[in-house]
Amino acid sequence: MEISRNTMEVAAAATTALVGAVVCYGSLENGIAWGESGPQPGYFPFCIGSLIVAGSLANIVYTLWKGAARASAVGPAGEAAGVVAAEPFIDGTRLRQLAAFFLPILAMVVISAGLGLYIGMALYIFYAMRVSVGYRTITSLLISAAVVLINFFIFETVFLVPLLKGPILEYFGIY
Amino acid sequence: MKNQVFRAGLLTATALAFGLTASGAALAEWKPDRPVELVVSAGPGGGSDIFTRVVQAALTKNSLVSTPLLVVNKPGGSGSEAFAYAEDNPDSPYKLYFGTQDAYVLPLTTKVTYSMKDLKPLMTMASDVFILWTNPKASGINTAQEFVEKAKAAPGKVRISGAKAKDADETLVTLIERAAGIDLAYIPYKSGSEAAIQVAGGHVEANTNNPSESLEQWKAGNQKPLCVFTSERLADKTVVADGVSWADIPTCVEAGINVKDFLQPRTVWMGANAPAEAAAYYTDLLKKVADTPEFKDYSTRNVQINKVLVGDEFNAYVAEQVKNYEKIYKDNGWLLSSGQ
Amino acid sequence: MGNFGQLMDGFAIALTTHHIMVMVIGVLLGLVVGVLPGLGAPNGVSLLLPLTFTMDPISAIILLTSMYWGALFGGSTTSILFNIPGEPSSVATTFDGYPMAKRGEAVRALTLAFSSAGFGALVGVLVITLLSGWVANFALRFGSPEYFGVYFLAFASFIGMSGGSPFKTLVCIMLGLAAGTVGMDTISGEGRLTFGIADLTRGISFLIVVIGLFGLGELLVTVDEGYKFDGVKAKLSLSVIFRTLLELPRYWVTLLRSALVGCWMGITPGGPTAASFMSYALGRRFSRRGRFFGKGEPEGIVAPETADHSAGSCALLPMLALGVPGSATAAVMMGGLMIWGLSPGPMLFTTRPDFVWGLIASMYAGNLIAVVLVLTTVPLFAFILRAPFSVVGPLIAIICVIGAYTVSNHMFDVWLALIFGIVGYVFKKLDYPLAPFVLAVVLGDKAEDAFRQSMLSSGGSLTVFFETPLVGTMMGLGILLLLLPLLSLLFGAIFGRGGGADAGEAADHQTSRP
8 A cells, every 4th residue: 555645645634624724714703803901712714714715725736737747748758857756645564554553552552541540551661572572572571571560660659640540550559 | 958868968878778668668657768859830939849949848857757858840831830740650659749729720721631530639828919009200200090090091091010921920910901890901920029120120001910029119119009909908017118017008909909818829749649557647747837836937928818627628629729820711711611 | 240149158058968969969860850751850849848848948949940950951961862852942953963863973062951950050140140139120021911921922033934835834833832732721711612521621731732743743753764764874983072061152142142032031931841842943043054954953953942941040049039930830839838738939038148149050050960960961972872663662652641530530631642643744855844833832822821910901902912111112113023034024025135124114014013
């Protein structure tokens, strides 16, 4: 699977345009007029939203226009004219690498939300060390335990900042 | 303090070793067995923050508690973040919430997730008074009468600054407007100290503020108190500046602005379902705090009215305040449409 | 100057063994706090505050300020090594610090950052020493329009120089402003852009944006680039540190300019974060090697670091003299002052000279100690970098997640940071500029507040921004900076080359605005 840069440009611009539209919509609730003693609360957000939409549309138009120009240039004479095919945004191998890196982080956050940050952290580090790096099970376990203990010491003991504990640690009386 | 930290760590370790659970330690005489969070409905440096930290200091210095105390600032959404936290932890006996009138006023004007049902009222530890201040050099205003005259001469042009919108300061300004029959331009700032500096710098004609945040500017001659919003004059007779003491400041009623007893209570709350024995323990504890030299010092410096309200007295006070605010807010058109 | 004698008295107070020990402890704790992005200086100082209740006020403030210096230095460390700014004010340090470290020159980058930061801090303290009385009065002249002027100037200096696609820059600025708008509106007391989501009424913290866009975003980019992370090459040799220290005087123009910008922003309400951005932008425009900024240019590290620290030092003055804190950390310290029984304000200098001058003297000493201590940590950090990315990467990810959580103890913030991480990755690959995004988040809502306060104050008239010489000058300069690229383009088109002396032209533009 490969995603071309142009596709991504358009997708990103479309997303920002959507965000802009949402901002505009949200600001309607606060009143978007310029009252007698200055702007109402929604005035600036509305302008901001509109400008996001406008800028995003300009980005889309620019990308498509450039794409069209390149397409016509990359004809039979294109190569000779020095026009190189655009580099893809991402190719299949990299996408897999990226997913292999990001999905475990996502899993950690999901687990942490339910079971607490320390458990999420421990599982994630163990997974990363065992599977991604390829350390032995015992080494990975030790690293994971060290990371958790160091964090626990710094946050809970030294600085008294409670991180999310979750039901399991609560059950064992760690708070 | 360091020792306490380590002791807490030890405690945790032993608890772990013996497999104790929190509920196992429920005795007749309730005591916290883990760090207690003091949740503040304001950011660092503000009035509520200092109030909370003074309580923390008094508890620590006098060794009134053995567990660590953590001050947690939750200023988001004008402080509603703190009380929403109470809603999320309704039965925790290890969380105290420190605020002002904001606890019961916020649900009236703003869309917040919590309601008064989520809070268990503990007490008011002291109340701040409000004073009307000006910079005589820049504004040419020397008395409250001159202030009213000036505002009458130029409706909507005399500027008055305060902290935040639709909070204590703006409420007070609307009361002044109605009592004196004038129209002022209210300008909200992020904090009372910022608002005070705008007056000291001569950019704004007047502000309403607690005494402490304008005291130093008064001594320096950049600000002057016009009148105080209480029914009686203040008690403190120590001379502050220009031979004038707190007790020499006229009440606003005397000065012709009929607004009296507008106070900012320093309140403490717990989650709605917190155990009664814990609430009793903290009430006792905080009563002791109110008698410590640290707290008395703080109270004197802030020229507060030292009246501790607990139990039914406090409940009655809150109920009355809510009614007052509801009426004011209704007149101002600030009430959330019912159903929220 | 009488100040000098008082400073000597201050040194007599500050330079006792006890106080020097306090400084060392403070700096070390600060370093730890600064390195962890979620904790940061304001949190660190407020966590230490209870310890100070039983100390005398002078030792207490020395402990807190030393921690502040330590945190500022620690913040730069993670910016350079991992592209995660530990402190908001060290975001601009990532722009050149991280590329330089990635190239294998981490030691040089760290040394440059620390030494120029030390220089900036000393200039800041010097300004406080010499001008304390004047500065306090000057700061009183800032009303809402002047506040707006300061923010506008900072913004203009940054935007005017930004390269790349103008539409992408526009979208980035506006997205940053939109993120800054979310939450409670100061002026109206209404929630904005919250869509009824309770978590959004708290607003989007700047730290979350930065942890996502820079920390997580950069991680993903590094993975995408096939784990190209040349930290391994980081040579651990003392001679690099010394060579870099000798290299520093060469950048004296940048050092001086940045220190001035920093002092200006520290005294005015701009603050250290805006100062570092502005200084970076000015450095990029006026330095001879400006076009290499962003690729690991030494001056690109020197400029923001110097300004950050001189602003950080100067920002303590408004706190002491006016009771208006110039930064979040100063706000916590101010709370401390009141608890110790001191009242910040114009009278503090006369009622407690021992406290004020003891503090100022300790700032000289504390910063020196901080520079020395932090330089000794360089080899340690260089050592961490030698681990392969597949090991360091997950650890950085953990730091980001914990950091996002500790900002205000909400899991929601962690989710937001993940989203910003993806945004950061996509934007970086598509050449959307991230710096204006961040600056907009920092300054956006402050600028809007100041603007609307000015409007309320003037009854809706825009002329208020040109009424006094002070605000008029700032606005004029800002507009000039905004138009500079356009003007030089215009002149370039007409005269082939040139486009320097166009002040008169810009003044015309200024009057033709509102």
